[in-house]
Amino acid sequence: MSSSTVERQIELYAKELRLPAVRESYSDEAHHAQAEGASYPEYLLELLRLESDHRCQSRTQRWLRESRLPLEKNLETFDLKRLPSKVMHQVRALKDGSFLERKENVLAFGNPGSGKTHLLCALGQELVLQGYKVYFTKCSLLVEELLRDKKALKLDRKLKKLAKCDALIIDDIGYVHHDRDEIEVLFTLLAHRYERGSVMITSNLPFSKWECIFKDPMTTAAAIDRLVHHSVILEINCESYRVEQARRRSAAP
Numbered sequence: 693m694s695s696s697t698v699e700r701q702i703e704l705y706a707k708e709l710r711l712p713a714v715r716e717s718y719s720d721e722a723h724h725a726q727a728e729g730a731s732y733p734e735y736l737l738e739l740l741r742l743e744s745d746h747r748c749q750s751r752t753q754r755w756l757r758e759s760r761l762p763l764e765k766n767l768e769t770f771d772l773k774r775l776p777s778k779v780m781h782q783v784r785a786l787k788d789g790s791f792l793e794r795k796e797n798v799l800a801f802g803n804p805g806s807g808k809t810h811l812l813c814a815l816g817q818e819l820v821l822q823g824y825k826v827y828f829t830k831c832s833l834l835v836e837e838l839l840r841d842k843k844a845l846k847l848d849r850k851l852k853k854l855a856k857c858d859a860l861i862i863d864d865i866g867y868v869h870h871d872r873d874e875i876e877v878l879f880t881l882l883a884h885r886y887e888r889g890s891v892m893i894t895s896n897l898p899f900s901k902w903e904c905i906f907k908d909p910m911t912t913a914a915a916i917d918r919l920v921h922h923s924v925i926l927e928i929n930c931e932s933y934r935v936e937q938a939r940r941r942s943a944a945p
């Protein structure tokens with residue numbers, strides 16, 4: 693077979709089998725292998741490694757898109773030194789993702805502007821980069837979606853879909869719900885996720901005020917109980933970042 697026919701066939705097979713990195717690199721790698729005296733298995737190994745890396749990178753990119761995380765809120769743009777030192781240590785420990793294997797929750801409390809949302813988004817992004825599946829949503833939006841699914845008799849399907857992610861980030865659970873149905877779907881979700889997968893929550897309200905969210909004391913206690921059972925609590929009581937920035941600007945000469 694002529695070498696151009698071989699190349700055409702390799703390209704066709706690589707396309708059919710969806711091996712874009714093999715298709716892209718087989719020729720250059722063959723020259724390298726020849727120049728370095730590599731064996732056939734070593735050449736094949738290198739191609740497989742390239743394909744595997746390529747797949748891993750495209751999966752990470754896809755999961756970052758699907759996570760709905762605001763990607764500009766990452767650890768590079770976050771000043772960790774602003775955090776209380778206990779929280780800084782907790783964050784370092786959370787970065788390795790092992791809490792997701794243990795199905796532990798992360799609950800971030802603190803005053804508005806203290807960086808809760810930014811911090812959990814940044815952690816979420818680190819977790820995706822490590823190969824975990826993360827989904828970020830504002831609590832109000834999530835409740836709206838769950839209600840819509842419930843009305844369409846698709847709540848079970850939605851809960852199963854959400855169960856596929858390793859971490860569900862629910863931002864701003866302090867949102868005050870008025871309607872029983874809203875409270876019920878939120879509670880159903882938290883109960884469904886309990887010990888199935890991690891939940892990461894931000895809230896301006898301390899637990900003592902969670903009756904504003906769940907209305908009756910029994911539901912409130914049951915929700916807190918499930919969330920706290922296996923959890924890491926981040927208490928970010930520091931000055932609002934925006935207020936601090938504004939003060940710095942006005943103090944600048």
Ligand code: ADP
Nearest residue numbers: 769770771774804805806807808809810933934
């Ligand atoms: P919270 O969710 O606690 O109300 P946010 O995370 O929304 O606060 O933070 C408010 C603003 O300040 C955002 O624009 C965020 O990016 C920024 N910010 C807060 N903390 C930090 C920090 N430690 N480093 C960099 N930016 C921060």
Ligand code: MG
Nearest residue numbers: 808809864894
């Ligand atoms: Mg927030």
